[in-house]
Amino acid sequence: MAGGVPTWEEVARDHGRFLYNVAYRLAGNDSDAQDLVQEALLRVRKGLERYQPGSLEGWLARIVTNVFLDEVRRRRRRPADALPDDPDWVLPPSPPADEVQTGLSDDVQAAINSLPNEFRTAVVLCDIADRPYEEIAEALGVPVGTVRSRIHRGRRLLRRALVNTGESA
């Protein structure tokens, strides 16, 4: 790492796990998470020259969130790419039985997927990527007060979804 700016390979090697985890929690399935990470890495590579040494994971979380939101917008413009019953692209295809992990994790992920995108991005950036409110506000281009509101409402919606899942099981 020269002068505090990592190389592309260092970013992928040292922060790829973080990047993939955030991408997966946003997208809700491995196939879309892989696409998000590939695109995010391309943007990382192009943006490294302009990167100011600081919170690298904050920068990566911002990039992958923007890739996610760009993809959501793209799918809205091209309904054929969106899932049939889900204009917000919030429900992943059901995973094969042998890929199902623990039930609780799947339930929580399904609850994340059920959140509208503005709440999903806020809670994922806060509780998965562990970013402070001010950074989330910059990433999403909204005031800090809006971030606070989205995180709180997102958590309440998520809890409701999990309670409903428990009741219907």
Next chain:
Amino acid sequence: MNERPAPDDRLSAYLDGELDLAERQAVESYLAESAEWRVELEEVAWARDALRSLPVREAPPGFWDAALAPQLTEARARRARRVPRIAGLGAAAAAVAAVVTAALVVPSPDRVTPKVPAVADAHAVRASVSDDPVSRLATLSVVTPPRR
């Protein structure tokens, strides 16, 4: 007496340590007084814990190899392109060195100009003992005195 507001987004910010001192004190006073505030705090804390307890999702096997492969291929290509460039630079450097060497080592025209007086002298000496008629004429052109 101030009316207590309904529970709001300050509760999540309270959990996340994102409130300033005045807001934090206000929330704590509401929590001390209100079961409604305490219930909502418990609910959002539960959701927050559920999110934060999720395991890190790992990429499927082989994903990173595939993701990095184009970069590695390109890096290899860059290295391969660098070899001929270095070879070309070496050839150019060798050419420059040859020119410089030639300029320093190969005699200049001035340095190969015959030393006419000395040659004439030598010839005159040889002619004085060989009785060569042509050589005898050569002595007429020499201005230096004959050597002993």
